[in-house]
Amino acid sequence: MTPPETAPRWWVFAGRAVLLRTGWVAGDGIPPAEEDPRPAAPLLSTPTSRFEALWLSSDSGLGVIERETAPDAGTPPPPTGAEGMREPAQALVEGPQPPAPRGYEWVDLRHAASAMAPDVFHRAGRAWQLLEWRRTHRYCGVCGGPTAVGPYDALACTLCDHLHFPRLxxxxxxxxxxxxxxxxxxxxxxxxxxxxxxxxxxxxxxxxxxxxxxxxxxxxxxxxxxxxxxxxxxxxxxxxxxxxxxxxxxxxxxxxxxxxxxxxxxxxxxxxxxxxxxxxxxxxxxxxxxxxxxx
Ligand SMILES: [Zn+2]
Structure with a gap:
């Protein structure tokens, strides 16, 4: 079991692939990503990677990476709402899967599942499920308006306020x-x-x-x-x-x-x-x- 204090802070996905530390399977089985607990910190800070200065864009911890370049020095980063977050944040890289930063690798979550501790797979699975649901529900089924992250893991329609809850x-x-x-x-x-x-x-x-x-x-x-x-x-x-x-x-x-x-x-x-x-x-x-x- 992964003690809470060492649990990964971020889950980063591209499609169904999750970003894990290289060698995580051979190591202690504790996966991925960036453990930097600071809110609004760069997602990954490897200086030479394309991930440098990517920021989570949502205020709920359920984020989609939208930028690949550092914001201007004077621009405050978007809020991540990390205070009070119940679980590690999640991020989805949109478009083609970029090369993994040094020290990381992309692993299909289904393949990783069998080697993950159950509680780790549970968190990774929940993160991916919510992101995948959000990716495929960008518009309101009631009025066709765009949706945005709302309360209780829901997506809220920006036009008619209808709340769409994750599908099970x-x-x-x-x-x-x-x-x-x-x-x-x-x-x-x-x-x-x-x-x-x-x-x-x-x-x-x-x-x-x-x-x-x-x-x-x-x-x-x-x-x-x-x-x-x-x-x-x-x-x-x-x-x-x-x-x-x-x-x-x-x-x-x-x-x-x-x-x-x-x-x-x-x-x-x-x-x-x-x-x-x-x-x-x-x-x-x-x-x-x-x-x-x-x-
Ligand atoms: Zn609507």
Whole structure:
């Protein structure tokens, strides 16, 4: 775990890449960016880098880097509102990804996730999720006016004052078992040879329980019972909230019913295939079942 006093102060993203100190994976696992705690300080101060004298532009700590040159000597820097900030600030480099400053590297956040401590990934993910949401919600859906950072992580319309709150998409993720076997599937985006628990987004008007039954029937043609809630995990790619259940199989022979999965089948607890890493709730569900914590 990263002690609060050493937590990184800034998260800097370009697309889905996060700026991390070179060697952070081989080191102590504590990532990135600039630890300078001064409000309104230059984001990064490496003298030879293009990042010199970049400034956060927002007053909420949720910033988009807009300048690449130092402000005039007499110009006060834009406020960053660092006082009272609840968490590290975030910044998004717009346009093409620039070369990383010396001592830093760009790393795809999805790849970095598996090597980050859970609390560090949680903060990085929240930072990226908010920035990505802001990047894709620049105009008001009510009146078409431009939006600006508002209270409570919201974007406020500058014309009609409508508040737009960050989007969250709940998804159920389910470890189906029959006691000694787990039902695992392979989607086209999983790494070679990896199988995982089944998952799907909750639809409008649907309860979590109904979503579990529907998804398992649609994806694997299997009926289940005895749903148990095990926990949840925010997953920021791009804005999911994964809600984890276990369920007991009651009938049906698993098959990739709706084409979402390439393969689905039973795996004995002593002969599991390659499964997702510890950062994922899928792994937590599988581990809970393997430990016998599931009825
Ligand atoms: Zn509006």
């Amino acid at each position: 998409s709940p998804a159920v993720i389910v470890l189906v078992h029959d006691g000694d076997h787990a039902l695992l599937g392979r989607g086209p985006r999983l790494p070679e040879g990896m199988y995982s628990t089944l998952a799907g987004f909750v639809e409008p008007g649907e309860s979590l329980e109904a979503a579990v039954h529907r998804e398992i029937l649609e994806e694997a043609d299997v009926r289940i019972d005895d749903l148990r809630y095990l926990g949840s995990q925010p997953w920021p790619f791009p804005h999911s909230l994964m809600i984890g259940f276990t369920a007991r199989w009651i009938s049906g022979t698993p098959r990739p019913a709706d084409g979402e999965l390439e393969e689905v089948g039973w795996f004995h607890r002593d002969a599991l295939p390659r499964i997702p890493g510890p950062v994922s709730i899928a792994r937590a569900l599988i581990d809970a079942w393997r430990r016998g914590d599931v009825g």
